[in-house]
Amino acid sequence: MAKMAASVLDGGEDAFRKIFKFYKRRDPPPDLRNVTDFCSGAAGEKVVPVKLNPAAVRDEDAASVGLKPVRDWRAFSLQGYPGFIFISNPFLRGSQACWVRRCLKTYPQKPNVCNLDMHMSPSDTQDIWASSAEVLRLPPSGKRQTKTLLEKLRWVTLGFHYNWDTKTYSAHRFTPFPTDLHALSFRITAACGFPGFSSEAAILNYYRSDSSLGIHVDESELDHSWPLLSLSFGQSAIFLLGGPRKQDPPTAMFMHSGDVMVMSGPSRLLYHAVPRIVPAPLERAAVLEDFSSASSLLEPVPEEDWAVCSRYIQSSRVNVTVRQVLGPGQSFPETSPASVQRDDEGRTVGYHDGSGDGDRGKRKRSCSVSDSAETKET
Template sequence: MGKMAATVGSVATLAAEPGEDAFRKLFRFYRQSRPGTADLGAVIDFSAAHAACGTGPCAHKVQTEELPAPPVTSPCSLEGLQGFVFIPNPFLPGYQWHWVKQCLKLYSQKPNVCNLDKHMTQEETQDLWEQSKEFLRYKEANKRRPRSLLEKLRWVTLGYHYNWDSKKYSADHYTPFPSDLAFLSEQVATACGFQGFRAEAGILNYYRLDSTLGIHVDRSELDHSKPLLSFSFGQSAIFLLGGLKRDEEPTAMFMHSGDIMVMSGFSRLLNHAVPRVLPSPQGDSLPCCLEMPLPAVLPRDSVVEPCSEEDWQVCTSYLKTARVNMTVRQVLATDQDFPLEPMEEKKRDITTEGFCYLDDESSQVKRVKLNPDS
């Protein structure tokens, strides 16, 4: 209890920089936080919500959420934030292996667009997995070597591509949405009461330990009545969920491997950000939930595919110092089409970074700052 009070006090007395709002102030606090200290004492841990209830200033906000078709674990919500549902890791043992492998090996392939396309040819980014797997497999033997292409990957778009310059989706650069991810997303949406959800666009964010995701609102989808789904894998991170305006102080929570977040209704257009990816307390190691392999025999109707030991060795090397987040959206309402755009809009570079970007301290690319009003 004393550590919690110390944390709240340190946050409250944190000096604001000129022009800094309440969200940015807390973002900066957690960006500079020290794992293993009282700095993280006020961060909600939904995987241990039952133990946190009744202690600390934020615990009273956590409540059990009743869903039409509840998943394996008990979903939670936050009092006063209608439409926000947090599902602590509902994946069966070993099943996260499939999604990690897909994000690194399959979803990163062409024709999907990624941040590396801005500075490299399509031939150079054709198969990031094949170009990187040997580097990652023997990473322990030479930690000082340059980063592989997979380690330089920051984002990939699926389905309708998001134009980072115009902040709009376009049908001109559509790539087939992965059927397994569509199935997973539609199952989660249905469990939360959203019948008929269509997975039309996905943004995969690849975080290093020094990466952050700037404060933003996901409002570019043309239909806001459908939920935003978020899936996390790998190292844990701190997620900040604020209000409609930046002067509202956000709530901090942990995102662990396998956790799912659903933002709908009122929470669909709230400010949010990721100020910190947390290194494993045990050093270079994986979360416990990733240590158990996939079952040798999978159900015949399963969308999950086997993952070889060789492939998982590459994934393990990558995830020891990284996390991957998949966000899935329905862009259009039923029977809705994209509005016609001027020709100048279509000519803009589709890989220009400038909205909801991942930033890290070691990046050599000059990044456009996030628009505070985005």
């Protein structure tokens, strides 16, 4: 990293932008030797193994969401980034396929919101999976003229639906958060020292091989004391983790299929970006393809569904970030606290509309996932 940073940074200013452009460049492609790989230990001079709390999650609770026992997870911190935790694929063999299927088949369904809703009628986006599966199941035959809806999907929001225009969440844009994704998030965050996490919002990003995500910080959530959880499936990404200021030079790292990141404490509000999607290393691709393994307690993925998922994921990456938006007892401004409906465990299960829409705060985010031609990286 140090050598690359020195050469890229000539001219001094706006180090993050320059490094983003360096990794996004197509011709000639960038040298990836300075990208930290937690899995292989490459370029990892700042990587420090950490022990998580194995007692925080019972083995059967981990297995029920497709995770290995916590004592078997390989977790790392990164010098200079307190609160950042990287877990190298804690999933049981066979369980990633299940999560991939949920990201492609289940979560894009109504009442969840996706980019296609912005210019299509609800009836046309009613079943993105069904309309795409038929085509994706066919053997590839040259270049198809029209893309399936699944191939046009760029983001889905869950729970409190993020408003990309106002960069806010609000009380009246809420639908129940999927219980299975909450169970997964609750257990991972508990093992990382955050018991009681309430998954209230998620953004799923769907990247094609030429997609990128601009430099941003996730600060629209009203309570930043809870971690931001990030899960990745499919092709790999180069992830840039910067500093508290937009121009601070970032560290580049690979995020492979199954890898998990937790941004907490001082790392919760660091700038970050995804300049490039790269092919998954062979061994990671093989683990992902193992959809029938019996080690997972999750429902098996039917072969005909996996044919679609596998075809899609061969050229795509799905990232899921899960967020707690409100602190305990907190509500959106101008909305009475009594209107938040929580279950016995304190999870938000519903929201009565308050007097005003309560929009506040901002999520400084340049853009959602964009494809090569249309990317503005800041």
